[in-house]
Amino acid sequence: MSNVPTLFIPGPVSVHPEIMEAMSQPMIGHRTPEFSALYQDVVKGVQSVLQTEKHIYLSTSSATGLMEAAVRNTVKNRCLNLVCGAFSLRWHEITTACGLAADSIGVDWGKAIRPEHVEMALREADYDVVTIVHNETSTGVMNPLREIADTIRQHSDALILVDTVSSMSGVNIPVDDWGLDICLASVQKAWGLPPGFAVMSVSDRAIERSKDQPNKGYYFDFMEFEKYNAREQTPSTPSIPHMYGLQKQAKRIEAEGLTNRFERHRNMAKQTREWAAGHGFQMFSEEPYHSQTLSCIDNNLGIDITELSKRLVAEGYRISNGYGPLKGKTFRIAHMGDRQPEDLQKLLETIDRILPDLHNYN
Numbered sequence: 001m002s003n004v005p006t007l008f009i010p011g012p013v014s015v016h017p018e019i020m021e022a023m024s025q026p027m028i029g030h031r032t033p034e035f036s037a038l039y040q041d042v043v044k045g046v047q048s049v050l051q052t053e054k055h056i057y058l059s060t061s062s063a064t065g066l067m068e069a070a071v072r073n074t075v076k077n078r079c080l081n082l083v084c085g086a087f088s089l090r091w092h093e094i095t096t097a098c099g100l101a102a103d104s105i106g107v108d109w110g111k112a113i114r115p116e117h118v119e120m121a122l123r124e125a126d127y128d129v130v131t132i133v134h135n136e137t138s139t140g141v142m143n144p145l146r147e148i149a150d151t152i153r154q155h156s157d158a159l160i161l162v163d164t165v166s167s168m169s170g171v172n173i174p175v176d177d178w179g180l181d182i183c184l185a186s187v188q189k190a191w192g193l194p195p196g197f198a199v200m201s202v203s204d205r206a207i208e209r210s211k212d213q214p215n216k217g218y219y220f221d222f223m224e225f226e227k228y229n230a231r232e233q234t235p236s237t238p239s240i241p242h243m244y245g246l247q248k249q250a251k252r253i254e255a256e257g258l259t260n261r262f263e264r265h266r267n268m269a270k271q272t273r274e275w276a277a278g279h280g281f282q283m284f285s286e287e288p289y290h291s292q293t294l295s296c297i298d299n300n301l302g303i304d305i306t307e308l309s310k311r312l313v314a315e316g317y318r319i320s321n322g323y324g325p326l327k328g329k330t331f332r333i334a335h336m337g338d339r340q341p342e343d344l345q346k347l348l349e350t351i352d353r354i355l356p357d358l359h360n361y362n
C-alpha cells in the first residue's frame with residue numbers, strides 16, 4: 001500500500017506514521033476507567049486547540065453528521081444559512097431536509113461572506129440560528145469569522161454554528177473569545193487523521209436550546225451527549241482507534257506549539273500563492289480571503305487539469321480538480337495537517353516539470 005500517491009487533496013490527507021501506530025493500539029471497553037482516561041485526554045486536546053472551556057462532543061461520524069446534529073438540536077423558529085460555496089450550500093440543504101425553516105443568503109463562489117451581508121439579513125428577519133462555513137473548501141475562501149460572529153452578536157441573539165471542517169487545528173479559532181456556540185470539524189483534514197470521526201464544541205446556550213427541542217432524533221441528541229459526557233464516555237460505542245489517534249495528535253500539536261502550527265499552515269499557503277503567481281495563475285478566492293489550509297487556483301491559463309492530475313499521480317502525488325461546477329476551471333492544492341513546507345516544495349517542483357508538456361500551457 002506504500003505506493004499510493006501522497007495526498008495534497010483537501011481531505012482525506014496523508015496520515016503521519018506515528019498516528020497510524022497510535023491507532024493500532026489494543027482495544028479497550030468503552031465503559032471502563034481506561035476509556036475515560038482516553039476520553040479526558042482527547043477532550044482536553046480539542047479544548048486546547050480551540051482555546052475553549054466548552055463541552056466537547058466526540059462523534060463517530062463524518063462532519064456532515066454533526067452539521068445535521070447542530071441544526072436539529074438548535075433551530076426552533078428560523079435559521080439563516082450563509083452560503084459562499086458547495087459546503088455552505090449543503091448546510092442549507094441539510095437544514096431544510098430536516099424540516100426546519102431556513103433562509104439562505106449567498107455571494108458568488110470565490111467571494112467571502114462579509115459582516116455587512118449578515119447585518120442586512122439580520123435586519124430583515126428574526127433568526128434563532130446562523131450557520132457559517134469558516135473555510136469553504138470548494139472555493140478556497142476563508143471567511144472573516146471573527147467579524148461575522150461579532151456582527152451576529154451585535155444584531156441578534158441567534159446561536160452561531162460554525163463548520164471549521166477544513167480549518168480546525170490549522171488556523172487559529174479561539175472559540176470562547178469569538179463567542180462561537182458550535183464549532184465542528186471532521187478529523188480527516190487539518191487534524192491529520194483518517195476519515196470516520198468528528199469533534200464539536202458546544203456552548204451552554206446551545207445545550208439549553210436543545211433541552212426541549214422536538215424531533216432531534218436519537219443518535220445526535222445533545223442530551224444524550226451531555227449524559228455520557230458527565231461520565232467521560234460517548235453515548236454509543238465510538239471509534240476508539242480514532243480517539244487514540246487524536247490523543248497522539250494532541251500531544252504532537254502541543255510539542256509543535258499551536259502558534260507554530262498555525263504559522264506553518266499560513267506559510268505553506270503563501271508558498272503556494274507565490275508559486276501560482278510566479279506562473280501567471282490567479283487565485284480563485286478573492287483577496288485577501290485566501291484559505292490557509294488549501295489553495296484554490298484559477299485555471300486562467302487554460303491548462304488540462306485532468307492531464308496534470310494524471311501525470312502527478314504517476315509521479316506519486318494527488319491534487320484536486322475544481323469542485324463540482326469548478327471542475328476544469330480551478331485546481332486545488334491542500335497544505336494541511338502534518339504536511340511540511342519541504343513536501344509542498346517537492347510537489348510544486350514536480351508540477352513545474354510537467355507544466356511545459358501540457359499542450360495548452362505557454
Ligand code: PLP
Pocket residue numbers: 010011062063064065087133135136137138163164165166186
Ligand atoms: N464542510 C466542509 C467545509 C468540507 O470541506 C466538508 C468535506 O470536504 C464537509 C463539510 C463534509 O465533511 P465530511 O465529509 O467529513 O462529512
